[in-house]
Amino acid sequence: MRPSAASPVRAAPIAMLLAACAGSKLPMTAAGLAETGSPEALVAYLGQPGADGQVCARGGAVPEDVRRSRRTPGALVAALRAGKVPGPIWADCAESLLPAMPGERASDLVDRILGAEADLVEAPEVEHDPALQAQLEALHRVALERAPGPAGSRQVRAAVLAELRPRLAGDRLGPVARPRAEALAATLEAEQGEWEGRRVDAGRIAALTASRDEAALRLLARRLPDPDARAEAERGLVRVRIAASPFPEVKARAASVEVAVLRDGAYRISPQDHRPLRAALAPDRIPAATILARQSPPDGTATLLALGDGGRPGVLPPVHLAAALTVEVAGLSRPIRPCAPGRPLDPTPCLDPAALSVDSPYAALRGPDLVVRERADLPALAALARSGSRLEVPVRAGGALAGNVSWPVRFERxxxxxxxxxxxxxxxxxxxxxxxxxxxxxxxxxxxxxxxxxxxxxxxxxxxxxxxxxxxxxxxxGRDGSRGRDGSTGTPGVDASCLSGSDGTAGGPGGPGEDGEAGGxxxxxxxxxxxxxxxxxxxxxxxxxxxxxxxxxxxxxxxGGSGGRGGMGGHGGDGGAGGRRASLCLKDGRSVQLSGGFDGPMGPNGAAGPDGPxxxxxxxxxxxxxxxxxxxxx
Structure with missing residues (x-):
């Protein structure tokens, strides 16, 4: 049995996740993510327009504490299912994060991905909801394409496969869910070393290679548990792709190309061996953006953001030169592109990203991606304003100028x-x-x-x-006024006297308190x-x-300075004590009591001094x- 992807065991409660993400300050740059450091901040970053999923790769902006956090797998899957992160960005992050996570966390994330994909293929709504279809596509991409390594728990894999098989045997799955359910089942079987119900051995891989079954070989090359079997599937996949290559030069050098692709993951072309002749950028492959310079004059810098729809700031997306740049090189019959990241096992000639260069203080290369730096000096931006307020980044491929990546710049007040x-x-x-x-x-x-x-x-x-x-x-x-002195205590009354037969007299009144001093x-x-x-x-x-x-x-x-506060008036003095009474006085042969005097009244308090002007x-x-x-x- 497996827990549902929506249950608290498998995912952080969505309400709590959304509340935590709502507290994150946006826009959040990669540097801001590195400083904030929480699973919720990662989700908030990924949910922004222009977010770069490669922040999740080893050495990226995601802090080590987030990679190790128990909350990260649940927060990521809950964010995708809640529609907080676009599918392609989410998949970029999850695919690059898995190899950088500790084994237990990576296994947990894989379990959640498999469970969430199984839940979606079983949901009738996936047949007509584009948002759910995008989530399904992202989950399946990671389930299939993730690097060999953490495969999740046996129990979850077995439970998901047990749920899928009877549904695939029936007719309840629609045209959207069925192909994905079949692919997920095939992925789980491959991780058990099987293909179409049989153990995968060298003969099976040879047969798939002979039949040019590229899809099967691609799956087995990624998901077989045995490294030697994976390597053999990789070899078969590369041979099938070499045979289908549109480059006659690849077919003519098939053996050496095969060795290079299996070694490097791609057929990398060096500009020393094939001199670049011409290069070009495809404008429609460059993200359209207006750069917003958020200025911090006290420290002489600015943060470069993207100005999104409605004037809301976001983050700048990278430019994927592997898609945007073509290069004609000597010795090849067709233009090529920069090599894509990872290990695609593609024998199509591609230019080594090390041959790319950009000539701008505002941008840098990260493999085949052009990334705008998040911070810039204000004097340099002032010079940019004088030259037309466009950020121009010349891109070269082995010395051949491909053109400029260009964005307008707006300066935030x-x-x-x-x-x-x-x-x-x-x-x-x-x-x-x-x-x-x-x-x-x-x-x-x-x-x-x-x-x-x-x-x-x-x-x-x-x-x-x-x-x-x-x-x-x-x-x-102004100086505060001094407090007035308290009034003196009144004189005490005379005690009652049996000798004179007189009652006690009242005490005298207390003296008045002194007025407070005026404020300065x-x-x-x-x-x-x-x-x-x-x-x-x-x-x-x-x-x-x-x-x-x-x-x-x-x-x-x-x-002007405020006037001093007037001093408080002194307290009025206490009244004098009344004379004491007398008891057991003899008068006309009888014992009588003579009354004492009353205490004197308290003196009046002094007035507070006036506040100073x-x-x-x-x-x-x-x-x-x-x-x-x-x-x-x-």
């Missing part, structure tokens, strides 16, 4: 820059602002201040909302700093740029805006 005086009452720092209009749509702004410099690029549409402020510091607060006045705020703004713009845009400068740059005086606000500094000379401002 940074937060306002506020420079304040260093201590209470101090003036704001003086600033030198350079405002350069690079074209009708963008400006470069730089602020030089004591101890540093900041730089940013502004879109013209965002410029009216941007501010650079030099502000005096708030003034010193607040001190004036510091003046705003002086600002010199140098504006450079084409003649046709100068008036507009000068007007923008007047709204962007502000000098403000600091707020606030200091005056500091004056604004002088802002001078004028056109600059034609020389560059930075």
């Amino acid at each position: 940074p937060g306002r820059w506020v420079f304040e005086g260093s201590k209470p009452g101090a003036p704001g720092p003086d600033l030198a602002i350079a405002l350069e209009r690079v074209d009708a749509d963008r400006l470069v702004v730089a602020a030089t201040f004591p101890g540093g410099r900041r730089l940013a690029v502004l879109e013209r549409a965002d410029a009216p909302a941007f501010r650079i402020v030099t502000r005096g510091a708030s003034g010193w607060s 006045p607040g001190q004036p705020g510091g003046r705003g700093g002086a600002v010199n703004v140098a504006v450079r713009a084409p003649a046709a845009l100068l008036a507009d740029t000068l007007a923008l400068a007047g709204g962007i740059v502000v000098s403000e005086g600091g707020r 606030s200091g005056s606000d500091g004056p604004a500094g002088l802002v001078r805006i004028e056109p600059a000379a034609a020389a560059s401002l930075d």
Whole structure:
């Protein structure tokens, strides 16, 4: 028996998963994933448009703690089944993650994948639901194509196979589910060393090779448990593919090509042996994107993101040059492509990815994939804005220029820059602002201040909302008034006296509390700093740029210090104690009691002192805006 893929044993509860993912801050770059480090953060990253499933590969951004976490297998499968991660991205991650996981975790993930695929082929909804069909395709891709290694538990494999066989024998499976159920059953049988109910041996593989059964050989080459049998299936698969190759050069050198493919996993072509003549990029194979530069002027860098539909930022997808680039080389009759990653066992000649190069500080190669760097220096981006705000990445194949991968760049407006005086009452720092209009749509702004410099690029549409402020510091607060002294205690009353026959007298009243001292006045705020703004713009845009400068740059005086709080009034003094009573006094031969006096009243409390007045606000500094000379401002 196997647990259902939707049960808590096999997958994290979907509600908990979605809640955890909702707490992840998006967009999340690969660097952000590496810092966050949780299965839920991995799911959140993979669910973004443009996510790169290769972050899951060994050496990628997924932290080791996530690879080892008990929650990771369940979280991944639950995310796919909940529709949180697109199937192809999910499969890229799962396929590259399995070899990098500890054995127990990898086995758990395989069990969950097999169980989820079995659940889907048995679900009637899969016949008409494209989303479920995409999930089924992703699960089956990983079940079949994963690298030899963790095969999951025997119990789960046996349970899934036992469920599939009677359904395949019946007629309840539809045209979508049946081929996948047959393929899953064949995969599980191959992992037991069988094909179509018989043990796989050298003779069986030879027969499949002779009949050119490429699909069967491909499955056996991936899933047979015996390494020698897998190697023999690989050999048969490569021979079948060589025989079907459209390259006459491959057929002419079949023996050496077979050796190369079995050794390297592909027929890699070196530019030293086959000189590249021409190369070309297919524009429709390059992801369409607008790059969003999220600027951090205090540290002089920006994060490069993708601007998605509706203006929502996401992450930039890689460019798969194995699909986008073709190269004509000397000695081959047809164009070739860069070799795909992994071990495809394809004898089609492909260019060694080591022969590829890109000439850009913004991008790098990861095998055959072009990846835009997530961080860039702001001075370099300012130069990019001056040259048209397009990120151009020249791609070469063995020295032959294939063309440029090109994306437009939009610059996100940074937060306002506020420079304040260093201590209470101090003036704001003086600033030198350079405002350069690079074209009708963008400006470069730089602020030089004591101890540093900041730089940013502004879109013209965002410029009216941007501010650079030099502000005096708030003034010193006034001194708080002292508390008034408490009033004195009243005089005590006279005790009752048997001798005089008089009652006790009342105590005297307490003295009044002293009024609190007035708070001291607040001190004036510091003046705003002086600002010199140098504006450079084409003649046709100068008036507009000068007007923008007047709204962007502000000098403000600091707020006056608050007045000191008035001191509290002193407490009124306690009243004097009344005279004590007298007992057992003799009067006319009788014993009588003489009453004592009342305690005196408490004195009045002193009044609180008045709060001190606030200091005056500091004056604004002088802002001078004028056109600059034609020389560059930075």
